[in-house]
Amino acid sequence: MENISPALLNWFYENQRVLPFRTDPSPYHVWLSEIMLQQTRVSAALPYYERFLAALPDIPALAACEEEKLNKLWEGLGYYSRVRNLQKAARIVCEQYGGELPADYDAIRALPGIGDYTAGAICSISFGIPVPAVDGNVLRVFSRLYNDPGVITDPAVKKAFTVRVMEHQPPAAPGDYNQALMELGALVCVPNGAPLCEQCPLARLCQARAAGTALSLPQKAAPKARKLEDLTVALVESPAGFLIQQRPEKGLLAGLWQPLLWEGAAMTAEQLPAALTALGIHGITEAKPIPKAKHIFSHIEWRMTGYTVTVEAQPAPDGWIWATREQLQTEYTLPGAFKAYKKRLGLV
Template sequence: MDRELEEIVKPLLEWFDRNARVLPWRDQPTPYRVWVSEIMLQQTRVEAVKPFYRRFMKALPDVQSLAQCQEEELLKLWEGLGYYNRVRNMQIAAQTVIKDYNGKIPDEYAELQKLKGIGSYTAGAVASIAYGKVAPAVDGNVLRVLSRVLLSREDVLKQSVKRSMEERVTAIMPAERPGAFNQALMELGAMVCVPNGEPHCTDCPLEKLCQAHLQNVTGEIPVKKAKKPRRTEEKTVLIIRDGEHLAIHKRPEKGLLSGLYELPNTPGILTQDEAVQWVKEKGFSPIRIRPLEPAKHIFSHVEWHMSAYLVWIEDPIQTGEYLFVEPSLTEEKYPIPAAFAAYAKYMEIRLGQEKYRGES
């Protein structure tokens, strides 16, 4: 037994029993519900996920429905969560479950990791929470908690460090409550031993066991090697309207935001005259143009720095390159990435998380 960590089990579970948040996926922790929630929660805050999760589960309540969903509907359900390959991989995994596992999500940690898009963390969450199996679910929150408790100065971005922590967590995991234990570690990292700012040490059940707290070095831990800076791409975005309709364009099937719909745009920052000429070259007849405020959107490896113009045109001829659709239909049917959310008001629609503001 790992004596250094063994002492955290009892106080951690007692704290979780008193303080666990009420979350929609905790009501009925079936394998499918746990899986969907964990994929959604990657790179996305819990409060932001709640309305997306409810909507997704209403539309696609089981593995079969996910496996059979048309891509545009699937991407529309995911609109605003970003990292769209997550939901594409989830559908591939669902199709594998139907084909190779008779429609039942596997209960073994190793088998779960064979499914597309499921790594060790998600496999551990599903196995432990839904099936009650002893399996580690070590994410960034858990790594932060463990690193501080153990006063570990190893780089938590290294896979070898994560594997070591997974082994140590597995060794102390209570066989009767593995899911609760994993969730308690996650919850502590999200609510108390927080990722940004000072941890709330006086509220922590591990305060007297945490070596980083006792030595007053929580600000130095966890250690993360600096990432490479994101590259910057400049773009000019055109909101092209003929009055009642809006121009949108489908992105290529491969690459960033593949298969989604976007506002017309072009590399570089165009002057107003250049923007008018660009619109003309696309075969449209601009009536007037209005410059809009600049915006920025951050992806994992790239930043878009955008300038924009609202352009009114004469009645357009439909082309294969652009669709002219009613804004309300755009909001309902066509998945548009949140990268363009700054200009949604000029499209008279709401995008992504804005659609669910006020919901929980």
């Protein structure tokens, strides 16, 4: 395989998307963008990126941010452990490096929430350090380029691919090279559907294209079956607002807020009044079923049965609060798992 970097870089300089973290690739900006983009499309992440930076323009501001405000800024992106790790890392950077990320791969890699890829992206793009940044896009490009049927979720296969990536990396432009590979995978050597080979600067070198195997690559391990869980959600409203509770500090959706929720049961309408009474909720004036909903986590699928419930004015049960629609908009973070119910809470 001849050196791919000249053709790849020429294509990148002519076709790259104009993105704010490319226009200003400071270490904090690249770091934030990479964490946001781990499970989110660029177009969807950009408004969150701009809003987050407007509120927290530097690492010290991130380190000092209150938890509720931080979660609210992240609301809609999901995977809240990522923003918690982002803040943990920011505090370490403030304590150990004066509030600025160091130009040191090992030091950055050691921070909470930063893996090989993110450390490589920051170091190569922001500091010009010749290190790899191998994500799913890059693995797909190299799987097809070399017509390699190796299972890319296998650590040994990923390591071998990374060696190939580095064989082609120009030491003078590691950041542009890494970004060019990511961009090629995002725009041309796409994950869903046929790759756009006629637009690819590496088409004449691509062994999968020559062999007609591009659509079957890359190979991945079969996903594990998700655990199915039935839940019942009640949107309980009184004159004081909606009843919500903060989830435990550890575990799924840790520290976020939720409406009344019973896990492990799909409750019938006949069972609902007794369940509400058992929690100390009285004076039910109306209870209506709403359409079923589901939410898929990486390892669990929630199947939710829902109800809207109106009650008379009363104190919130211990461990719960009444929150107005305005407070739900500005203060309390309800995760995307309850997206199907947010319209009924006045949040969309």
